[in-house]
Amino acid sequence: MRNVLATILGFILPLIIIVLIQYYNVLEVDGIPVRASEIMDEELEVSVDHSMFEILNQDFKSGPEVTAVCLTCHNKRHEEIMQTSHWKWEREEELEGKGIVPLGKKNILNNFCIGTSSNEQTCTRCHIGYGWSDKTFNFSEPTNIDCLVCHDNSGTYKKKKGAAGHVDESVSLQYVAKNVGSPGRENCGVCHFWGGGGNNVKHGDLEKSMLDCSREVDVHMGIDGEDMSCVDCHITKNHEMQGKLYAISSENKDRMNCEECHTAAPHADDVLDDHILRVACQTCHIPIYAKVNSTKMIWDWSNAGELDEDGHAKHESDEDGNHKYMSIKGTFVWDDHVIPEYYWFNGIANHQLITDKIDTIPVQMNSLDGCYTDKGDCQKSGSPAKIWPIKVHRGKQPYDPVNNNLLQLKTYGEKGTGAFWSDFDFNASAQAGMDYLSLDYSGELDFVETEMYWPLNHQVSPKEQSLQCIDCHTRNGGRLASLNDFYLPGRDSNDYVEWGGILFIILAFLGSAVHASCRIVFRKNCKYNN
Amino acid sequence: MKRVYLYKGFERFWHWAQVVLVFTLMLTGFEIHGSFSVFGYKTAVGLHNTSAWMFMVLIVFSIFWHITTGEWVQYIPTSKNLKVQLQYYLGGIFENSPHPTGKRLLSKLNPLQRLTYFGLKIILIPLTVFSGLLYMFFHYPIKGFEIDSLEYVALSHTIGAYLMIAFVVIHLYLITTGHSIGSNLNAMITGWEDMDDDEVKDIVDDVVNGAEKIIKPAKHKKKVSKGGNIEVNKLVKEAVEKNLQ
Numbered sequence: 022m023r024n025v026l027a028t029i030l031g032f033i034l035p036l037i038i039i040v041l042i043q044y045y046n047v048l049e050v051d052g053i054p055v056r057a058s059e060i061m062d063e064e065l066e067v068s069v070d071h072s073m074f075e076i077l078n079q080d081f082k083s084g085p086e087v088t089a090v091c092l093t094c095h096n097k098r099h100e101e102i103m104q105t106s107h108w109k110w111e112r113e114e115e116l117e118g119k120g121i122v123p124l125g126k127k128n129i130l131n132n133f134c135i136g137t138s139s140n141e142q143t144c145t146r147c148h149i150g151y152g153w154s155d156k157t158f159n160f161s162e163p164t165n166i167d168c169l170v171c172h173d174n175s176g177t178y179k180k181k182k183g184a185a186g187h188v189d190e191s192v193s194l195q196y197v198a199k200n201v202g203s204p205g206r207e208n209c210g211v212c213h214f215w216g217g218g219g220n221n222v223k224h225g226d227l228e229k230s231m232l233d234c235s236r237e238v239d240v241h242m243g244i245d246g247e248d249m250s251c252v253d254c255h256i257t258k259n260h261e262m263q264g265k266l267y268a269i270s271s272e273n274k275d276r277m278n279c280e281e282c283h284t285a286a287p288h289a290d291d292v293l294d295d296h297i298l299r300v301a302c303q304t305c306h307i308p309i310y311a312k313v314n315s316t317k318m319i320w321d322w323s324n325a326g327e328l329d330e331d332g333h334a335k336h337e338s339d340e341d342g343n344h345k346y347m348s349i350k351g352t353f354v355w356d357d358h359v360i361p362e363y364y365w366f367n368g369i370a371n372h373q374l375i376t377d378k379i380d381t382i383p384v385q386m387n388s389l390d391g392c393y394t395d396k397g398d399c400q401k402s403g404s405p406a407k408i409w410p411i412k413v414h415r416g417k418q419p420y421d422p423v424n425n426n427l428l429q430l431k432t433y434g435e436k437g438t439g440a441f442w443s444d445f446d447f448n449a450s451a452q453a454g455m456d457y458l459s460l461d462y463s464g465e466l467d468f469v470e471t472e473m474y475w476p477l478n479h480q481v482s483p484k485e486q487s488l489q490c491i492d493c494h495t496r497n498g499g500r501l502a503s504l505n506d507f508y509l510p511g512r513d514s515n516d517y518v519e520w521g522g523i524l525f526i527i528l529a530f531l532g533s534a535v536h537a538s539c540r541i542v543f544r545k546n547c548k549y550n551n
Numbered sequence: 552m553k554r555v556y557l558y559k560g561f562e563r564f565w566h567w568a569q570v571v572l573v574f575t576l577m578l579t580g581f582e583i584h585g586s587f588s589v590f591g592y593k594t595a596v597g598l599h600n601t602s603a604w605m606f607m608v609l610i611v612f613s614i615f616w617h618i619t620t621g622e623w624v625q626y627i628p629t630s631k632n633l634k635v636q637l638q639y640y641l642g643g644i645f646e647n648s649p650h651p652t653g654k655r656l657l658s659k660l661n662p663l664q665r666l667t668y669f670g671l672k673i674i675l676i677p678l679t680v681f682s683g684l685l686y687m688f689f690h691y692p693i694k695g696f697e698i699d700s701l702e703y704v705a706l707s708h709t710i711g712a713y714l715m716i717a718f719v720v721i722h723l724y725l726i727t728t729g730h731s732i733g734s735n736l737n738a739m740i741t742g743w744e745d746m747d748d749d750e751v752k753d754i755v756d757d758v759v760n761g762a763e764k765i766i767k768p769a770k771h772k773k774k775v776s777k778g779g780n781i782e783v784n785k786l787v788k789e790a791v792e793k794n795l796q
Contacts, residue, residue, distance in 0.1 A: 518709050
């Protein structure tokens, strides 16, 4: 009896313990982050009602007039604004091998509309200032600051198209000035959703549907959920906003981190929490992007400029209503519900400057640094490279095959100025663009493939929709199938070990089977048979 | 034929706990390896880690047990009778010859088994446990003690796993090579094994020797007691024989 008991214990006890420990592991803590809920509970109290200020009872004729009035009370704020990249469109940042370079929207190239230089008249509609139409813009004049584009709470403010950031005539500036406050998602969205000349052209994870979306689209901003606005996360101090985007940034600083609210161990599961060491939260929690409207995936300039029989610019749309071909810009491919591509990223990016020689094809407009063995210690990033979800925007754009560098096009302008959108002449456009920058253009123009990397941060899905283990830990077709500089359990194996192991097992089976057969066959005819 | 209590409670517990753990580890391990899907990946990882810890606790307990009971000597490899044992499996067994090496109390394993289990305990299990610990704690190249890649850790662990499966296959087959098809299995369940009378004689010797080891004449001679000088040897033999009747 005692023996039976011991045997049962030997079987059952380990099983029970395993099951108990498993159950304990599976228990999940309700994942509302402590710090986030504290932040959410702090309601901003509006301390003044701007509509009661006498000084705002004016018939403002222009934006700068309003700014002058703002600064009578909010004095010194302009000094803060003038330090920001929102104002300067550049930052002093160090690029590997290139030293410290003032870099930003002002001078960086992309593979969308290519660059702002010589096109400021239209591009600076998204600048927080008035009148930046060319190199002569005065960055130290306080009244050139546009307070309203960020602080308008009336929803009626609008900058005019092609007017270097000046206000549209339809706007009642008095009404807007009396309805100012903290920036809402409309204020940020007007530029950050519409950059590149249309909704969701650039980011893929920032677009107009997020003015009014469900938590399925963005778990933070969903109006049926947390209903957070941009500045709830992008905490701002003295007009300096936290968070940066590597299309135009380079250094690993001033970044936003999920951990700030969610802590570094939010899963109630050690194995999942360990992943945070080398996998960005975004990788699992942003399984797809462009969840509502399409985003631009490919921009091919090479066949731009084709006109119809009457000599007019063409506009063709695809079945979803997105631009497929435009004479002024070329051919586009759009996509929605896109699965990100995955790269190592340590927070440091490099950029292909217009003065840089082309040495890789496709040209890396902004190469993201990092690899599996980059664990951060003693390295320039200071923190380990993590696997990030990236929107890769692929392009084909003009370059100078003689000088072997990318080209700045003048796109916007009157007929006869060389502006491509009026003259449809690449050569003249490149000449005008490069002249504006005082750079040499050989007169030869060809097209080169380019890639631009956009790390994804928004459109975080509800946790039920985040990636599961086997989305990556799987033999074939996993999300990380092409990120091959490390051994990933469940995906990788060694052929020698696999085939050797299987052969060994087969031999063990065969050996046993042959031995058993011999015993059966020989014993039948055996004299000792008992 | 006699029945002999060969496997003590702890040995049986140890054995069957290993059965449960090894099978759990194999199933979950190969799911983590990407070979198939049974529990779901997350559950498999959890189960694998939990049973790995239980396995290591069991190892610690069994090492302790083997040292304190002196049973560790069973696993010291010997070349004595190695050839005879091999010949038996390759020939004699087909003619129903008797096993060439009888089981003794402190020699339950035949020379081939000794060699196999020694290899298992000195090479295979340490390889798998050590690589498993590295796998658990150093799966990213980031924590102080640096391994540049998980690859060699994972490959060692996988090799260990394949060898373990091969061992289990052969082990399961060899269960059937006892006195009867089921006698080995029965012995590992109940602790009692059927034995020929010849083998039992050896076991009785073991018991007698065991008794002589722990009972000796006193160093200081005192008065001879009533019963006179007892002979341990004789006494134990009588007791055993009485039991066998």
